[in-house]
Amino acid sequence: MTARSLRQRVIRAALLFLGFKFATLLVNALSLPRLHAAPAPGARRVSILIPARDEARNLAQLLPGAVRQGALEVLVIDDGSTDGTAQVARAAGARVVPGRPLPQGWKGKSWACHQLAEQASGDILLFLDADVRLHPGAAAALAAHLQASRAGLVSVLPRPQQLNLGTRLLAPLVDVMVLTWLPYPIQRLRWPGATTANAQVMAFRRAAYDAAGGHRAVRHEMLEGTQLARRVRATGWPVTKTVGAALIGIRAYASYPASVQGFSKHALHVHLGSRALMVALSALHFLVYTWPWLIPAGGRAHWALRLLGPAERILVNLFTGRRRAADLGEGLLVPLTLPAALPAYRLALRARVTWKGRAYENDPSRP
Numbered sequence: 001m002t003a004r005s006l007r008q009r010v011i012r013a014a015l016l017f018l019g020f021k022f023a024t025l026l027v028n029a030l031s032l033p034r035l036h037a038a039p040a041p042g043a044r045r046v047s048i049l050i051p052a053r054d055e056a057r058n059l060a061q062l063l064p065g066a067v068r069q070g071a072l073e074v075l076v077i078d079d080g081s082t083d084g085t086a087q088v089a090r091a092a093g094a095r096v097v098p099g100r101p102l103p104q105g106w107k108g109k110s111w112a113c114h115q116l117a118e119q120a121s122g123d124i125l126l127f128l129d130a131d132v133r134l135h136p137g138a139a140a141a142l143a144a145h146l147q148a149s150r151a152g153l154v155s156v157l158p159r160p161q162q163l164n165l166g167t168r169l170l171a172p173l174v175d176v177m178v179l180t181w182l183p184y185p186i187q188r189l190r191w192p193g194a195t196t197a198n199a200q201v202m203a204f205r206r207a208a209y210d211a212a213g214g215h216r217a218v219r220h221e222m223l224e225g226t227q228l229a230r231r232v233r234a235t236g237w238p239v240t241k242t243v244g245a246a247l248i249g250i251r252a253y254a255s256y257p258a259s260v261q262g263f264s265k266h267a268l269h270v271h272l273g274s275r276a277l278m279v280a281l282s283a284l285h286f287l288v289y290t291w292p293w294l295i296p297a298g299g300r301a302h303w304a305l306r307l308l309g310p311a312e313r314i315l316v317n318l319f320t321g322r323r324r325a326a327d328l329g330e331g332l333l334v335p336l337t338l339p340a341a342l343p344a345y346r347l348a349l350r351a352r353v354t355w356k357g358r359a360y361e362n363d364p365s366r367p
Contacts, residue, residue, distance in 0.1 A: 050094070
């Protein structure tokens with residue numbers, strides 16, 4: 001086989017792969033529900049629960065919108081912070097729950113969420129990461145979605161916002177992964193293994209949360225959101241997903257180095273705990289998105305491959321409502337995405353990962 005024929009075969013295989021991803025995106029665009037505004041009184045059933053460890057800066061932006069939701073309560077747990085997290089939360093009108101020491105066998109976030117659930121009074125538990133941004137009517141919309149869908153859990157894909165050049169490299173990949181890899185109708189099947197969830201924004205009926213065992217049941221998991229969603233599904237409650245649209249946003253990371261650190265803690269778990277799979281898919285993404293720009297242009301198929309990679313990112317952004325020039329311009333960064341992700345993969349290959357000053361064993365097969 002000549003080098004030219006091998007290159008043509010690789011290009012054809014890459015185009016087939018992108019064809020699958022475009023088809024999945026189309027299915028999700030037609031089937032994945034969007035969050036819509038709802039009457040404000042529905043929020044009175046909601047406890048807004050925010051685990052926070054050194055999140056003073058994020059809470060200053062999240063809490064003003066959270067306390068204006070009309071929710072039953074807004075609780076922030078101060079999980080051993082050293083940056084004034086508790087003071088910022090109290091000043092914004094939230095109730096602060098002092099965090100207890102992390103027990104052996106627990107991941108920090110699950111322990112914080114477990115303590116919040118113990119304190120919550122609402123029959124809807126809305127868990128939020130501190131970098132989420134709630135816009136007017138978000139809590140009521142989630143309550144209405146749970147009611148209309150009769151679901152036990154809805155998780156939300158929040159809209160990225162306040163991105164800079166460094167964070168545009170990696171942060172939007174969450175949207176690309178969710179929208180182009182697994183068709184939503186498959187996730188709606190009764191098979192729990194097909195269920196995924198985004199732990200950044202999760203709204204539970206209290207009855208479903210308790211039936212699934214709450215965060216105690218997933219205390220050792222790094223992907224606690226997906227594992228808890230699967231437990232909810234296994235108890236018989238429907239699990240749904242929705243796009244946050246204009247109601248729920250997120251500023252996941254403030255810089256490229258922070259993005260690398262954040263992605264590294266979940267990378268191995270997203271790849272089913274397999275380092276071999278993580279390396280193989282990294283190589284695949286290099287061939288599909290980066291390699292076509294490193295070799296001389298040769299024919300229509302090659303140009304199609306070059307253009308479809310950026311087009312995928314642009315279409316994802318359009319679907320999630322990110323339509324400004326800078327958002328659409330992210331397509332130009334796609335050839336750089338895999339090289340930019342390599343430091344995160346390097347960290348994910350290690351035996352231990354670090355997050356928020358805590359080190360965890362990076363082995364999904366062990367609690």
